[in-house]
Amino acid sequence: MPIYEYRCNQCLKKFDQLILNPKENPQVICRKCGGKNLTRLLSSFAYHRSEEDRMAEFDTSKPAGDEFYKDSRNIGLHAKKRAKELGIDLGSQFDETVEKARSVSNLDDIKKISEV
Template identity: 25%
Template sequence: MPIYEYRCQDCGRKSSIFVRRIGMQVEPACEHCGSRSMTRLISRVAVLRSDEEIFQGLAEDASLDDVDETDPLSMARWIRRLSRRLGEPLDAEMEAELERMEAGEAPEGEDEGLSGDDQEG
């Protein structure tokens, strides 16, 4: 029972469509705007791994070490890399937050930056 991904030609967003059988004809509609102008995407193949294998791979991934936690853009890139490595898609709320961070804004609720220098003492 595959799940196919499509990109809407009207709003540009991705939708995932569950199909009961391989080869079954579907008429996908965008889950965001309802448009039927959709293009099927080639999706990555999911490989099942144990939690231990996933976290071992993360521990060995040096590309995740170059994050600057005081820079919103660096943090956003790191979160996107982590999401890809874990195979976990980002929800719309997280996507919006990352777009703000990529524009140089501090994450929502962070008034004094990302450095953690707001300790009381």
């Protein structure tokens, strides 16, 4: 039962959808606006898995060095993992902040955002 990520072409909302039987070409509708004009985002599934893997390996009790933050995919990982350990739901707004941080090129800015 794969989980696919879709983007609504109408309102641009992104959401995950569990597909019970992909062969049946299920009709997926946008959760926000009900639109049926959706684009399936192919890379997302692998991306989510690898982030989970990195989070599992990541030890928040040790300070992360500059090398760690050179991989932009690690940005936000510290905060996410700490939140998970503490049982805090950071919500989708945090993901947006992380996405923004990942597009920032200045390492000091990245550290500031990711160690909040």
